[in-house]
Amino acid sequence: MDIDEVVPVGGGLGKVVSAPVLGVAGVLNDGRKYLLALELCGGESFVAWKGCLDDLVARGLRAPVLVIIDGNPGLRRAVSAVWPRAAVQRCCVHKLRNLERKSPKHALAEILDDFHRIVYAANADAARAAFASFERTWGKRCPGVVASLREEGEELLTFFTFPKAQWKTLRTTNTIGRLHEEFRRRVKTQGSLPSEDAAVVLLFSLLASGQIKLRKIDGWQKIATVLSQHNPVAA
Incomplete structure (x- = not known):
């Protein structure tokens, strides 16, 4: 699971603002990446992140084997609170x-x-x-x-416990970072969007329409082996 912040640019009444959006992407058994959450918020606090993760659990998401995150302390605390047994990899980038x-x-x-x-x-x-x-x-x-x-x-080195073919993918929160880059590239000519909500809707639509594609993780063929070596993790 890849968790990070996306910052789409929106505006209104002649103003232009950057609105933080909490982003969560998961990896399916066949290696496909799937966007699980985009949540507009006022900041990356522990409360905001825990609310986002709690919502995923309420929607039926089982605890992941591995969570890849940046250095935000609120996010790290939220992961520990919601999925205390999940392994954590800090983004090397x-x-x-x-x-x-x-x-x-x-x-x-x-x-x-x-x-x-x-x-x-x-x-x-x-x-x-x-x-x-x-x-x-x-x-x-x-x-x-x-x-x-x-x-x-040690959380910079967690990826070493997984198959070598997956190391490149597991070192970073690149999935969410790529969403951010693609979004900014595609709206660059517009300058801004009418509102923060419009920015989130546009990002979802770019994914849903296939204009932004998330490729499979490196070494996805080893996912079944990884899962067989880990007991189901309780949330």
Whole structure:
């Protein structure tokens, strides 16, 4: 399951605003991605995210084996509250962007290379060794960078416990991110939409009509194996 925020642009009465929309996408047994929720909200608080996830449970959604999220603390708390036994993968792209913002320009390229050694390691043990090396190298020189990396810790490496063919997909919240990019690209010429609700309706319609397509995850053939190795997770 891929959870993130989409920010469509809407307006009204001559105003243009960005309205956060909570987005949740799931993966079916055959690897197809399916949009489960788009919920207009005032922000990404714990209450907002928990309400969104509670609604999915009320609609009959069983707890997922894996939840892929960004670094939003409200979302992380909501996932723990609603699906305490689900594995959590933190989005490596979001973390990369955080590190970029905290890194001094003269060290940025080296820091990013060291981060890539973690998330593109051959296996979990190699990733942990690269993580420890990152801490040793940058702990004194760039303590803020190391502190940022440690915020996610092992949850940056959860994908290593799944089949290697799926790692590329499971590292990031790319599904929701792609929806955001496609939406903004398609409405760019309009400048804005008449309302926040209109923005959400347009995003749904682009998906329903097939103008935005969600491809199957990498390594989808291994999904049955993954599910057979995990007992059903209670919500």
